[in-house]
Structures are given as structure tokens and as C-alpha cells.
Amino acid sequence: MVEDNLKRIYGELPPGVKLVAVSKFHPSSVILSAYQAGQRCFGENRPQEFAAKARELPGDIEWHFIGHLQTNKLKLVLPYASMVESVDSLHLLDSIENWGKANGRIISVLLELHLGAEETKGGFTEDEITGILESVSGTDAVNPYPHVRFCGLMGMATNTDDNSRVEADFIRIREFKERLDSSFPDLKDFRELSIGMSNDWKIAVHQGATIVRIGTAIFGPR
């Protein structure tokens, strides 16, 4: 079943768009069946669960952390994460920089843009993200984040069945990304646009997603 779901999604996913299989709440045995079907990139959103799975599953898995990350949980996540997609505060960003410096690592991150209507959802404003990139861009800048690789933006659309609403959210983040690309042409790593989940990934791909994060459509309900 997992194998069929993956096959179906890859059949429709344009080449070059990365599929993060979101395996949160599902046991390692289920992740292994996706692994045996060829899937190598997985996403988790809880630090404890993430660390436990990363320790016991094959070492060539590319793990993305996609949930809210408290700074006291960094040491569970950063040793294993290929990318932290959900950086949503300056406090977290500063802590990632400090961890990278202390551990001799450069951590790949996406900056989460607050999208959608929900007040509860995390993420930066556009101005905050622009400010961060201003601080690391340009030859004169003293980069405050030498141990952070800024790889792009992540966003979650409004949770609604109204596809036009979802599309409007994705258009907003795509257009913001395009403005950043023209403002900061020196930031060569800033390439990724991680948008799209089980219910809206086709809309996201249409709006230029380079990463989609799909759970339910691969693994079934949680």
C-alpha cells in the first residue's frame, strides 16, 4: 500500500521536486517499507520521536525536521537533520547558529513564512525574513550566521477545502520568494520552496514548489 502510494505520487511529481515522506506518528516498520520501496527522504515533527527513529533506521536516510522546535530540544534534532524546514523565530535561529559553531557544523534551514489565516500557526513575517537575509547578504555584511545555510522558504497554506484560498497563499509565498531572489542574487543556496501537503501538493507544484511534504497520502491517516 505504501509502495503503491509512493509510485502513484512519483508518477505525477515533476522531476526535480523533492518528496519528503512525512512519517510522524507512524512506526519505524512503516518507514522501512517505504525505504525498501526506494524512498530516502523522511520528515518528522517531534524531537524525541525524530531522534529515536533516526538512531534506529538506516544511516542513508535524509531526515527533514518540519515541526516547531524548542531550543532545549536542538541536541535531539540537529545531529541527524539534513534540513530544519521550520525555523520560525530569531531565538531559534541564534540557537542553531550557536549549536553549529560548538559542533563544527553548518545547518541547512528553511525560513518558515507565516501563511494562511490561522493565528496559531507559527512563522516569520515577510519583513522579518527580509531582515535576516539582509544581515547575511552582501560583501560588506558581517554574517551573524556563519554556521547556518539559508536554503529557502517553507509555508503551510490555510487549512481549508477552498482551493482558491490555498492557491492564493501559495501565490503569495512564491511571489515573495521571487522578490527575495532578485533582492539577494548572491544567496545562491536560497533555492527551495517547500509548500504542499497531501491535500494541496498539486496546487503547490503548480506554484513552483521544489519540496512537497506528504504524509497521509503515503502512510494513511494518523
Ligand SMILES: *Cc1c(COP(=O)(O)O)cnc(C)c1O
Ligand atoms: C504533518 C505535516 C505534513 C504532512 O501532512 P499530510 O496532510 O499528512 O500530508 C506536512 N508538513 C508539516 C509541517 C506537517 O506538520
